[in-house]
Amino acid sequence: METKTSDKIIQSAFKLFLEKGYEATNVRDICREVGIKASSMYFYYKSKQDLFFYIYDEIISEYLRFIQGTEILMKDISVEEKLYTLLKCKMEYYAADISKRKFILRYHLFPPEEITSTIREKYRFFTNEENKILFEAIERCRNKKELKKEKIDYYLLVYKRLEDYLEYQMTVSNIKLNDNAINKLWATLSDNSAI
Amino acid sequence: METKTSDKIIQSAFKLFLEKGYEATNVRDICREVGIKASSMYFYYKSKQDLFFYIYDEIISEYLRFIQGTEILMKDISVEEKLYTLLKCKMEYYAADISKRKFILRYHLFPPEEITSTIREKYRFFTNEENKILFEAIERCRNKKELKKEKIDYYLLVYKRLEDYLEYQMTVSNIKLNDNAINKLWATLSDNSAI
DNA sequence: GTCTATAAGAGGATAGAC
């Protein structure tokens, strides 16, 4: 079956927005790879911005659906174990197609001026949704009631810091750390004074 | 004493190139802050590219001069201690004015298409020069001869990885880790199986 | 759905006056 033109446009735009950036990518270039003229794009998407956010939204919602569907969320294990497992789960997801995460990172770090506020808004929504999922997951943990709030917050901090690092290694340095390495880092960081 | 116009242009351009990016910054905007018309810029710099690389080169060479002048380079201490100290030294330098490092990082991660090859070339030169300094510093270490090449390479790897992480935390997350944290991370990473 | 033609504007760069 043939790929729909609207999807071809998405694919071409995704690639160019990722590699060249939003400002440096023009509608003509996007359409050249699809095999149509620039004006034809406006039949499918009302503007270049519209096209961009269609891609951006899709990447975010696809990830949220994935993490929401993870079995670990419901497991009755300790807070630390759950967060650690969720982190590894997330990294596996990214590793399977790192380009999507690169896309989000690129526009989070360096948003084009004309769409900065919308990107920030959407990114905030994204992290909020993810945090909600995280908090709910913690609620269901075996030892949740025994732990002080500070201890839980500390695990969350470890989670975020390690996430930053692993994501950076993957997206920027193209390095995927092995399980043993992640495990050691997690252990060091959670040893309450390393952050 | 008044700031020279050529310097005012540099300052304005640096700020805009850093925040809005090369493509999204136009000569008219740069000059507006200086209080001159766009055409006047061409009296000082022959093009927008020329202006950009003037700034880029200056940041790099200023850093290289700093690191070359560090006393630790000559000290007769162990390889591990020297690399660890150099890393902290470097991070202090960055922390003193993080915007310069952000500038380099931005264009290393996402170079504008029309100047990609030149940026890559300059960045390669930069890392080469830094590596030379690093290798020479290692030569002068007390225990250099007792160590296997593999062990030294491993310390260098720890150095690079930790550097990546700390740099990322500073430039992207605006977090400067304290000495204790850096020390712990160094210890964990150099424990030969964590990378 | 896709095309051609074109409007409307932004941006880099130069010429030449002062």
Add this chain to the structure above:
DNA sequence: GTCTATCCTCTTATAGAC
């Protein structure tokens, strides 16, 4: 040194034919 005027090119987006 700095200005005005202007050129030229590129880009987004629309109108209307097929």
